[in-house]
Every structure is written in structure tokens, then in C-alpha cells.
Amino acid sequence: MTFYQKLLELFQSIHNSERFLDIFPELEAEILQLFCAERITIYQRSYHSQDIYSRFKTGSELTEIRVPIGPQSIAGYVALSKKSVLIKDAYDEKELQSIHPKLSFARQFDQKSGFRTRSVLAVPITEQNVLLGVIQLINAKAAVAFSQDDLDKATQLAQVLGQKFRYELGATRGPFDDLHHRNLLSASQLQQLNQPPQDFTAQVNKLITDYHISKEQLGLSLEAFYQVSFIGFEPDKYQLHALNNKLNRSYLLKNHLVILDDQSGKAIIVLTNPNQADTLMEVERATGLLNYDIHVALPDDIDRYITGHQDNNLTELGDLLNEADDDLKLESFQPQDEGISEDTPVVVKLVNRILMDAQRLNASDIHIESGKAKSSCRVRLRVDGECRELIQIPPAFMPAVVSRIKIMARLDIAEKRLPQDGKFSIKLANNIIEVRVATLPTVFGEGVVMRILASGEALPFDKLQLSPRNYQMMSQMIKHPHGVLLVVGPTGSGKTTTLHAILGQLNTPDKKIWTAEDPVEITQPGLQQVQMNNKSGLTFAVALRAFLRADPDIILIGEMRDKETAHAGIEASLTGHLVLSTLHTNSAPETITRLIDIGIDPINFADACIGILAQRLIRTLCTRCKAAYQPDRAEQDYLQRHYGLGFASELELKNPLTLYKAKGCQNCDQTGYKGRVGVHELLPVTAKVRQLIYHKASIEQIQQQAITEGMRTLVQDGILKVVAGITDFKQLQAISVFED
Numbered sequence: 001m002t003f004y005q006k007l008l009e010l011f012q013s014i015h016n017s018e019r020f021l022d023i024f025p026e027l028e029a030e031i032l033q034l035f036c037a038e039r040i041t042i043y044q045r046s047y048h049s050q051d052i053y054s055r056f057k058t059g060s061e062l063t064e065i066r067v068p069i070g071p072q073s074i075a076g077y078v079a080l081s082k083k084s085v086l087i088k089d090a091y092d093e094k095e096l097q098s099i100h101p102k103l104s105f106a107r108q109f110d111q112k113s114g115f116r117t118r119s120v121l122a123v124p125i126t127e128q129n130v131l132l133g134v135i136q137l138i139n140a141k142a143a144v145a146f147s148q149d150d151l152d153k154a155t156q157l158a159q160v161l162g163q164k165f166r167y168e169l170g171a172t173r174g175p176f177d178d179l180h181h182r183n184l185l186s187a188s189q190l191q192q193l194n195q196p197p198q199d200f201t202a203q204v205n206k207l208i209t210d211y212h213i214s215k216e217q218l219g220l221s222l223e224a225f226y227q228v229s230f231i232g233f234e235p236d237k238y239q240l241h242a243l244n245n246k247l248n249r250s251y252l253l254k255n256h257l258v259i260l261d262d263q264s265g266k267a268i269i270v271l272t273n274p275n276q277a278d279t280l281m282e283v284e285r286a287t288g289l290l291n292y293d294i295h296v297a298l299p300d301d302i303d304r305y306i307t308g309h310q311d312n313n314l315t316e317l318g319d320l321l322n323e324a325d326d327d328l329k330l331e332s333f334q335p336q337d338e339g340i341s342e343d344t345p346v347v348v349k350l351v352n353r354i355l356m357d358a359q360r361l362n363a364s365d366i367h368i369e370s371g372k373a374k375s376s377c378r379v380r381l382r383v384d385g386e387c388r389e390l391i392q393i394p395p396a397f398m399p400a401v402v403s404r405i406k407i408m409a410r411l412d413i414a415e416k417r418l419p420q421d422g423k424f425s426i427k428l429a430n431n432i433i434e435v436r437v438a439t440l441p442t443v444f445g446e447g448v449v450m451r452i453l454a455s456g457e458a459l460p461f462d463k464l465q466l467s468p469r470n471y472q473m474m475s476q477m478i479k480h481p482h483g484v485l486l487v488v489g490p491t492g493s494g495k496t497t498t499l500h501a502i503l504g505q506l507n508t509p510d511k512k513i514w515t516a517e518d519p520v521e522i523t524q525p526g527l528q529q530v531q532m533n534n535k536s537g538l539t540f541a542v543a544l545r546a547f548l549r550a551d552p553d554i555i556l557i558g559e560m561r562d563k564e565t566a567h568a569g570i571e572a573s574l575t576g577h578l579v580l581s582t583l584h585t586n587s588a589p590e591t592i593t594r595l596i597d598i599g600i601d602p603i604n605f606a607d608a609c610i611g612i613l614a615q616r617l618i619r620t621l622c623t624r625c626k627a628a629y630q631p632d633r634a635e636q637d638y639l640q641r642h643y644g645l646g647f648a649s650e651l652e653l654k655n656p657l658t659l660y661k662a663k664g665c666q667n668c669d670q671t672g673y674k675g676r677v678g679v680h681e682l683l684p685v686t687a688k689v690r691q692l693i694y695h696k697a698s699i700e701q702i703q704q705q706a707i708t709e710g711m712r713t714l715v716q717d718g719i720l721k722v723v724a725g726i727t728d729f730k731q732l733q734a735i736s737v738f739e740d
């Protein structure tokens, strides 16, 4: 029999065995013969512990030996480094040191038994780069030492044992596989998650945010893969180990690594990827630590151990900047530093603090703007549609702040000349904030705009503040079992809010609702919401086709961006589905001509469309401080004229008339306004309007017909809200400007 035939037979016996270490004594002689070796030890990884163990027969007794993972022994070193070694003479210290400066041979076993070890061949048993054991062969019989050929053969044996051990230990093939085994994640979700580039932090965030996996469940899955214990953030149980001082703080944060003390005095190296043998060896070299446990943890939790869980007791921004100044001085003593690094704790804190303030103030956007020359850089927030300054930051910090945000959004920090966009989600004070990031190079340096995605609940339909006519008509429209219903307006006009309010009204157990959104900003239980991903080809049109095969009743398509999507949406409604979507058009009648212009068949569209709601958001007066006044004649005339003299009676203007204007108080940050309200223009596609669409009538003709049938324009709806005291005269201009 050739060597390989024998090896195959051996593999077969290993696979057929219940537990490898139980049958190993029977196979031992055979393996020794195959490798022409005097002795063999096969170590197996202990479950959740930082040593390897083996059993061997002495006479009829089974003895167990344990070896710590570390350079104190050859097998321990191989386990730590996951690298094979070929050693001519285990007693030659120089030879050992050429492999690793601290590598030593554990002579005590020889001393006890009178055996003399000479040559050693040791190979790690790994599977998916997780260490599961070590094969150690001692004293080549046919030659002075083991050869490269022996090493190759041992490596093959190690592969077979790796699969066997993985099975025995119940280890999974990937860090998140166990979630799938426990039906917390579908196969396609797992596959999507594992698509390159694999960024562990991003994967974890996705699991927690999108798939609602708890930290505990994630921990179990990581344990099943890495075969080490998982720990969460438990500052009462674990303290920072003194040896962290020997490691650079930015090194710890960058590698998501920390050394903890579990009060028994034993050091625990905690990291997100316990497979990083190189990192572990770096830590050993820098700290001299030899005896320790390895645990796995989530990146956020590790960072919290390092930074001292600052998120709970963050100081005010001003204090932070003072601290920043101090850090700045410290930094300047470090000659190798070209500036402030993006992982300087104060930069991390500063960015977190800006995000927290933005969320607290209900801002929609954060603008981080470079200033001219040495002047300060500004951070401004857009709240209720208007920008205001939050803070100024020293110019020296600007590049680090920008880099920090780019890292969070996984953008290229080296690319400073071209605009980039990305997104991230971050958990601050127990709220997960999703942020879309756009960077832009300006003449004064790079700037960043972050949009905070309203991750929230849907507004109830009756809180949309539709006028009584619009409310009643809209309630009827959404009861249609099929047809197209459009909500139109510019970016930031609240279209998503309105659509989700409508879906909330329609979301009953007997309806199947699919949504394709970019981004998914509001989630509702019961809806099947799909995030678009243009890079991977998941466009609105592709999603729509998929939905039609997935038995829908109601479909939401985020935007009828192009002819293909609009056409597919209209077709879907004609085959018996209610389709909701949006367009970036200014008015309801304009939407019709826009769709016809891009090539949509007017007859199909007229037959499919139920109605079009155009909308804007305008600021509402602060209810605490709004000031009443009596408008003069000119102002009253203006209102009546713009409402339309023929309809002025609808306004039911009282005599004397009381309107309100902005004043300013603490409640509204002295702006006089708080919150926003929609103004609407609802165009139902009636028989007459349909005839006009068939004949490609002009915007004016359609508008005129709709008004005759009771439609009120955006400006008219705004005037109604002024008269009702919800907003003021000044805000009307905002609508008119949009209408050019």
C-alpha cells in the first residue's frame, strides 16, 4: 500500500469515530509508522479555555496533559502563532530563539520519563483559521530530522482533524453562522452579510439594527465560531488591566482590543477577532503577558472599556473643546505626529457629541464646514428646515473630525479631492442613529454634510393635518384595491412621512405590503421593507418586478425615478395592486405632464392613477410664544387675492381678524417656530381630469378643471393654515418660492 492509500484509510477511521481522542490510542501506532516518528501527541483545544490538551496511554492508563497556549512550549507556540515548526534539536536554544525569542522547550516531560526529544514537527490544526488543536511529531526515525515532505503530509492530516474537531466542538464555519442555525437569520441574509468587503463593525451594526439580533444572541454565535467565551459590557465585573498602559491607546481603539482583569487577577485579552494570532503576539511582546485568557466581544463594548464608558456622562461641548485643547498640547510633544489623529479620544467624543446634540435638537442635517485660512470651522444643524450654528471647532481639529466621520461611513480617508458618500449607524445613549454622509472638497478644505435619517415610527394618518376636504378624499382614495397614488414634492417635503402614514392606515393582517425604499427611514411592523442598493443592482425597477412575484396587495416604490420604474408601477396597478410612489415635481398637475414627457402612455396612466398629492413642509409657530395681531387691510387683501377672490368666502375671515406671528422664547430657542406642518394639494383623477390626460392637456387646463372640482392649491392650503393660526404670513413665502 502506498503512503496515500494508508493516509486515506486513516482519514476514514477518523471520520467514522465518535470522538477522535477516544480512538486515537488505536491509531497511534499506525500514524507513527506513516510518519516514521518515535512519538506523536495530538492536542485538542479546550472549550472556552486558553490551553490545549492531549491524552496518551501509559500502560493501560489514559493520562491527560494540558499545555497553555503561548511560547512556553513548542506545541503552545504553534497553537498561539498558528504556524508550523520544523525543529532539528529541541535542546538547541538558539534554534528555538530563531523561531520566536521566547520559545522554549518544556523539558520536564523528558526528565520525568527519561525520553530524549531531538527533532520535532508541529502543525496547527485549524478550521476557518480558528485554532482547534496541534499535531506534534517527535524524533524522525528515518533521518536526522523531519523533512518538508513530512510537514506537507502532517498538514493534510491536520486538515482532516480540523474538520473532525470542528464537528466535535460544535463549532460553526463563520462568526454569524450560528444565528442562521438558530433561524434568527435567513440563508440569504447571512450570505448578504458575508459579502466582501467584510467589516466586522459594520456587520455587527447591521445585525443589531436591521435584523434586530440581540447582543446576547450575537455573543452565542461568536462563541460557537471562535470557541472562546463572549463578554458584554460589564464594568462592575471587569476592570481595565494595568498592562493596558503598555499599549498605545490608539492601538487599542484601532484594533478593538483591551486587556481586562476579572478580579481574580487573571488577565483576559478581549478582542473582536480572537483569530488574530499576529495581534496576540504583538500584545505579548509589548506587555510581557504570557498567561491569559482570550475572550471575544463586540467592537462598541471594547471601545467603551477603553474610553471609560464616557457616553453616559459626557460633558458639554465647551468642556470637550477645552479638553481638546489640552490634548492638542500633549499631542504636539509627539514628534512623529503630523496632526491630530482621527482616533484621538477627544475627536471621537466630539463627533459623538455633535451627533447626540443633533438628535436631541431634532436636526435633520449636520453641516461641518471648513473656514477660511486659520478661522474657525463651523458645525451647523438644520432644524425644522433652517440652519443654525451649534459650535465652532478649532481648525486644527477639522481634518481629524472629517477623517473620523469618513471612517465611520467607511469612506476613503485618503481621498480628499473628490466628493464621497456613504452611511453609518451609531448607538448613542441607547438610540441607534442612522446617518447618511456626503463629503465635499471646498476651497477651504473638506466639508461634511450628514443627514440624520429619521429612524422612527410612522405618524398616524389623522395627524398629517390634512384639511377636512383632503382628509376625507384621501381616506376614500386609499381604499381603492388597485391604482396608482402619488405623493410629490421636492426633497425634504415630507413625502416619506405621508406615505408611511398611509401605509400605517392600510396595514392590516389581511394585506400583504411590500416596500422598496432608499433609504428605509421609517419601519413598521407587518410591512416587508426592502432597502435599495444600486451598487449591487437592487433598483426600484428590479424590486418592483420581484414584488409582483411575491403576492402583494399594496406596493410602495420609493420614487418613480425613471421611465422604466414608472412604467412598471403603472403596469402593476393595472394588474390589480395598489401602488404608492413619489416624484420630485412641484405640483399635482405638473406631475401628469412630467410623466407623459418621459414617455409614459397617457391613457394607461389616466386609467391607473387615482390621485396625486403635492406637498411642502412649512414651519409652525411656537405655541408657547406666538403673538396675536390684527392684520391691516393690505395684508387681508393679500390673503384674499392669493386665495382667489372667487373662493375668499371659504376663508371665513372674522371681523376683526386675528393672525399670529413669531416671537421667540426658550421653548423654541428664540426662533418663534417649533416643528413643521404639511401644506397639501390633492388632485383626484376624476372622469373629466382623465379625459384631459387622454388628450395631453396643459398643466393650466388640468389645474383649472381640478380647482373647479374642489382642489385647493398649496398656497391656498397654506393660507388656510395662516388663518387658523398654525403658521404665519412669512412662511407662505416659502411655498411661493418653491413654485417659482
Ligand SMILES: [Zn+2]
Pocket: 622, 623, 624, 625, 626, 663, 664, 665, 666, 667, 668, 669, 670, 672, 673
Ligand atoms: Zn417659543
